[in-house]
Amino acid sequence: MGTHVIKMPDIGEGIAEVELSQWHVKVGDLVVEDQVLADVMTDKAMVDIPSPVHGKVIALGGQPGEVMAVGSVLISIEVEGAGNLKESAAPVVTKEPVTPAVEAVVESKPVAAAPRPAPAPACQSPMVAREADERPLASPAVRKHALDLGIQLRLVRGSGPAGRVLHEDLETYLAQGQSNASAPAAAAYAQRHDEEQIQVIGMRRKIAQRMQDATQRAAHFSYVEEIDVTAIEELRAHLNEKHGASRGKLTLLPFLVRALVVALRDFPQMNARYDDEAQVITRLGAVHVGVATQSDVGLMVPVVRHAEARSLWDSAAEISRLANAARNGKASRDELSGSTITLTSLGALGGIVSTPVLNLPEVAIVGVNKIVERPMVVKGQVVIRKMMNLSSSFDHRVVDGMDAALFIQAIRGLLEQPATLFVE
Structure with missing residues (x-):
């Protein structure tokens, strides 16, 4: 029998260290080739670390939440044959893993160390x-x-x-x-009388850092506008009835992406990134729309690239693909980076008003609230209409309030007169 040492791999992009987010195995477990051993967190994405060998886990090189250098010992596995231990210059260190993310504290009594839970x-x-x-x-x-x-x-x-x-x-x-x-x-x-102490690690730590950074560095201001979406919902229902079986069902999101693309032609200052250290604003022709997506590990923002070149169904298919990848933890680093403007929605839970936090270094984020039916006065008559609020935030350091209001009003006009979404 020999020992096969697996080192923290070089994930690329010049990354020198990563955070160990979660173990999927423990000492004594038998593992097979390609079985996921651990999740590690980079600045941009969660990455699975698979096993290259069959064998038995004999040592773990770190604990969840620990930042580990690329090349350091991640795990040691007992294998048939000689293994590769002689090739490794790093010592093998056995560390008992902490139960991921949760340690119990009863009746607020202080404890010196959380005991490892018994089977x-x-x-x-x-x-x-x-x-x-x-x-x-x-x-x-x-x-x-x-x-x-x-x-x-x-x-x-x-x-x-x-x-x-x-x-x-x-x-x-x-x-x-x-x-x-x-x-x-x-x-x-x-x-x-029980309490929980939850260790902030992995994706949750990255989200916390990004949200704190965004609110401290950007001068947020929000603008809320009410939109009559009756017509576009009728169009969506018609298209789904006619083409849903062959092209797939459309949600409201691809229409919103299209509205962003068209409105940005007149408001290019919203499709931008602001480097506040270099004091440079970069306006981009390409519209890479980040679509905020909730997953089991927290909020992720996969990116619909070149939305300006996509049809409704192309956007819908890409949004669906990226959302599934994010929820299943399979989204790549490239799929989670590079957005130029973000669209966020809580769907049916969207509430009446929200105050979305900017996805730095972007300067604008458009938030979608829920659709409700309400009586409205149209041409002197009280009628039932489908209404929805857009709650959007902007970086006031580079976006003026008037421009922000005009931008959202442009989106409103496009959605209330949906034919204009497709008039060139």
Whole structure:
């Protein structure tokens, strides 16, 4: 038997160090070739580190949240044959991993060190009581599986890292847990004194840093405008009915992307990046639209490149592809960088007004709120119309308030008269 040492790989772009975000294995686990061992976080994206060999994990080289240099020892695996340990100049260091992201503290009593949780006994109930608004850790596939089975995910005890709910946990719940259906109801009224300390690492740390940087460096101001989207929603429904089966269904987002592209022709100062250190504004002809997307690890912004050259269905397909890649953690660094203006939407949860934070170094972000039906006065008559607010933010250091208002008014005009989106 020999030892195969896997070093932190050179991910490119001159990156000298990365953050170890999460382990997918532990000491003693048997792994196979191409199995994902760990996730590491660069400035731009999450990257999977696969195993190049079959073997048994004998040492881990870091803990989640630790910043590791490229070339340092990531993991050591016992393999058949000689391995590659003699080729490695770096020593093998065994470090016990901290349970990712969560350490429990009961009744606010100080503890010197969080104990490593013991394996759950085989007879442990597959059910667990969580708060009604608590979102358990689970992959999108597991969430869909639970929805298909009619299972409330918050009631299922997770056996994965940090309590992540796995597919087998759903099967265990179905097989053993339904007889205890009354237990969560009783537990919901019990007093609770527990607390959680959540380590801010990986994607959450990057998001926190970027949001803090954006609010400290840019002079944010927001502008909200109400838009009548009745006509464009009718057009969207018509196109979906006529072409949905052959070309795919259209959401409102590709229409918004098209409206941005057309409006930016008259307001090029919005499609720009501001280098505040060099005091240089770069206006770009290409429109690379960042589409803010929520994933299990936090907010990501994949980029629809050259939106100015895309049709409605081309934009729709690219938005869908990028959103799925982001949610599944498969978006590449290139797909998550290079945007020139950002579009953000919470869909049906969009609320009435929001104040989106700029995606620096961009100077504008357009936020979409939910569509509601309301009585409106049109040509002296009270009629029911579909209304939606755009809540947008701008960098006041380089964008004047009048220009921002005119820009959003231009988008409003395009959406309320959707034929103008396609008139050249």
